[in-house]
Amino acid sequence: MTAQDSITTPRKRKFKVPWAIVLPAIPLFLWLSLLIVFPHIRLAILSFLKRGQDIFFLDNFLNIFLGNYLAPFQDPDQLFSRVFFKTVLFSLVNTLLSLIVAYPIAFYLAKVLKGSRKFALLLLLILPYWVSELVRVYAWMNILRETGFLNYLLVNVLGIFDQPVEFLYNNTSLFVVFVYSSVLLMILPIYSSLEGLADEQIQAAEDLGAGPFATFRYVVFPISLPSVTYGCILVFMISAGNYLIPNLIGGKNTLWVTEMIYNRFIISTNWNLGSAYSLILLISTSIMIYLGLRLTGQSLRGVFSEQ
Amino acid sequence: MNNNHSTSNSTSTRSSQRNNGGITQAGIRRSRIGRRALWLLFGLYVVVFIIYLYAPLIVTGVLAFNNRDIPSFPWKGLTLDWFYNPNYGKVEVEDETEAAGQIGIGRAGGRVGVFNDQDLLGSIKNSFYVAIAVTALSLVVGTTTALLFERNRFKGDTLLYFAMLAPLVIPGVILGVSILAFGNSIVGPLRAIFGRETVKPIVSLLRPGLFIVVLGQFAWIATMATLIISARLRRFPMVQEDAAMDLGASRFKAITSITIPFLRPALISAGVVSFLLSFENFGTTLFLIGSDPTLPILFFSRLRFEITPQINAVSVVLILGTILLGMAALGLEQLRSSGRG
Incomplete structure (x- = not known):
């Protein structure tokens, strides 16, 4: 369009300000620069500085920039590294569990149910996810607490146990609640990709002699792979960055990186170390996302635009 | 089946x-x-x-709704005390039927319902203000950003698009921390340049508090709004806008009178999503909140302290509120699509 303009009015001026780009770009730039880019640059600068100093420190060669990054790993009781690896490992386990739990539901929704039944189940699945995560996590405490519903059922109603048991504060309860809070993020993308799979394709595979497993392995699963990747990325992110669930449901030994960041920033103020923790978490989750994309041969844009 | x-x-x-x-x-x-x-x-x-x-x-x-002073079973009958206790604060003789160990204030008067609790109501009000501000900002910026990416191809658009998606893959906690640190770091330079007294109002906004909470939540909710609005804008028939401009409307006029009404269903759903995400946000808010809490923050701090039946009542209010709002939005959309055929 601009080319045409310059042909018809060559003498006016060569360059015309593309207002359609510039105007909507202003709020975008303000948003991204002031709230995303600069804050993260500030976090990076803080993480390279020694506590209480606003200049770069030069203790020894290695510590020039990375003092705050090395300190947590040089710590004799290895608190940060243990917490960090636990966060990553548990988030991966939660991602896998959510995938296993979600897939049959998504398949049932997309390929077995039709019409109003499908709509009803979809609504049933989505409704609890509108509720605040805090309320959903708290609700599980009402079930699992020592004076909770499960103990009431087991001790007072069924009489299976003599004494109430504390079901909270262990890894099982942690994963029960983690999967609860993240499974829909897995179900919805997989469901929408399986919707695009024609029944005839499954039928064709079966007609050609494929068993259920082979049909799943070669026909159903490949179709859903981009959305499986998308779901896994979402669930991994949500788990690694979670604060509430490890704090309320996890035991004393389930410290999460986010809790350590909170402690460094709010309780025992060492913002420099806290910034280093934050960037370690951010970079490692980014690496996990990248690896996930590479492993499944996807691109971030492809995965996002699919949704 | x-x-x-x-x-x-x-x-x-x-x-x-x-x-x-x-x-x-x-x-x-x-x-x-x-x-x-x-x-x-x-x-x-x-x-x-x-x-x-x-x-x-x-x-x-x-x-x-259980008529007990501790939040557990067995069922002891229905009460609405935990929502609103009409006898709140009244000193009564101890109730013999439920000797739950209440000393001083009688059972009925000691129960603090959700709507008896000024702190709780204040936090709900805060959450409302924050959510409305975040929704309004997200809808405006979401619309302009969607227009930018869906209508134009320019140098670096892919890179910018990725930058726009980035808030989705940054954990909310880190977003909160980074904005807290950045807000704090520009206080010094601002004072140095403009003088302590002149920047006082701005500095107070950069300190932890509701204003910076709005910014922190907006930073990632705007991406959600952009994605929802973009999805509908992609299906907009450009000929309609061109026709309006052929008939003499300016580009701005064409967008406000043709494109925005077309986007209305997406704006409604983006608005509802933004409102809910903001109202219930915890991770980002946790780092940016000052002395004036939002509902999730107050809920959390009370929960850490002691579990009371009142927390269950707050949960019920929240569950019903979010589900009703979601259903209303869904129903509205359903109505629209069925009306259009």
């Missing part, structure tokens, strides 16, 4: 007739029985899953 069996069976017979070879009648029957058993198993699994989804919410809901 029956309905669907018959359809899947009929397709299998049809297709076996089509490529008549290799598949025996017995084989089809066997696969039919196998499939039925498989679907039954699937159905059972879905039922168990639904129980898993709803049990905690239902238990919490029931406990909110």
